[in-house]
Amino acid sequence: MTRRVVLLAILAALLVALPAFSGAYILSVATLILYFAYTGQAWNVMMGFAGQLSLGHALYVGVGAYTAGVLFQRFGIGPWAGLWLAILLCVAMGLVIGFLAFRFGISGVYFALLTIAFAEFTRIGFDHLAWTGGPGGLFLRVAQRDTWDLANFRGPPIMYYYAALALACGAFALCAWLLRSKAGYYWQAIREDEDAARALGINVFRWKLAAVALSSAMTAVAGVFFAFYYNNLFPEQIFHISRSIEIILGPVIGGVGTLFGPVLGAAVLTVLSDSITEALAAMGWEFPGVKQVLYGIVLLAVVMFLPNGIWPPLARFLRLDEARRSKP
């Protein structure tokens, strides 16, 4: 237990100090890793903890991003106010999807299909909504990139790096706390066996909705970050199913339902993706699709040989198992 805390503290200190000894490229890769660690953690609340497979999390990123983006661009309302509306809208959408599915007993892959459907028709909706730029996209005013303007969330890359770090650390701490709370126990019970959970007095419908609400709220925050980091939003990109897959790959490769899986998965995948690009460029092998094929082969290998993700066996190897937390 204490060893885990010490190692986490060392890792956090390294991440805080990272900008001091890294260039712009490393910093952007690190920002991306932290962003995916955060979204992976958000998705993990729903799938890893409560067992509800969402393949449409791009919906919440997109709605969150567009909400804050439109408020900023059209009404001059800053991201800190927009954040709350983004969260509100995403939670509302999540609750609608969850209500429909859980009330009518749609579960497993059929639930996953429903989440895809909602993300897809929202994408098509935004494609036809001229007010938000339609397929041509929504562009946010690009401002000074050298001073920190926290009120408008504008600043140099290092500001976004620290914002992503704060999000990832906050989500990690929240999930660590949740797992040891009533909610964590109840969600895991529901994930393992809904009938048994009901027989122990758990209102399965309500707790599943709670998981969806929290997960969509967390992902909405990621969307706001996305909008102000990239400054341009296209429905075809942000709502696309490949974005949803991107979000879940981290926790799946790292270890579904574990605390550290989403973080590790995000790091492994982002570094892998970038190093394949670099390696191919160095070898002059720049055929279209080669990168995707190599990436796919690595994913396949991980899923085949480590079906529970990289983290559980690694944790056992490092003697950091999460199972050892039962001290009455």
Place this chain on the structure above:
Amino acid sequence: MSALLEVRGISKSFRGLRAVSNASFELPQGDINGLIGPNGAGKTTIFNMIAGVYPPDAGEIVFEGRRIDGLRPDQVCAAGIGRTFQIVKPFAGLSVLDNVVVGALLRERSPAQARRHAAAILEQLGLGAKRDLPAASLTLPDRKRLEVARALATRPRLLLLDEVMAGLRPTECDLMVEVFRELNRREGTTILLIEHVMRAVMALARHIGVLHHGEVIARGTPEEVVRDPAVLECYLGEETQI
């Protein structure tokens, strides 16, 4: 003794097949009762109706003076009725202790208290040494014990046991009987058990109801029931004239 649970004329059909018809009985407060009957007699169906898995087509179920038929399983549990499953349903990915903590969280104020309560129950059921193992690694007798531990953790005033002795060796069975006796004596928990294993029912139950084709055909003490011609008939078959 006043009745803790009253079942009044409940019936249930599945696609026209009558599983339970007009069954009535009551469980006195603090008593241990058995419900026996051949396969397909409707025992588990009655159980599921009490536990809220599905509502009866007709009739009423009254617990502590309050109607509970039509409530959801989680509401029935919150009302004070704990149950086990005939086909055990452990939370396979969680540790043995965490399985029981989930049940304990219903009444305990904090996870820390729930963990203490759960640990105490595991000791009581002889699972203390295995509390950190994943539930998936338990043997069948231990899984049955875990079912009981989880249900007990919700502090039920009525405990419904669905064939918890099935598959246990006689010595394990006796151990389980002792646990229930002790529980009944110390906490006054009322128990209703469905059982095929006559050894356990005879040893435990003070009153027994016999179900056949969805109807209660006999009620009484174990001694009375085993001498009842209607019961002998349904277990051994009718005497045939040649």
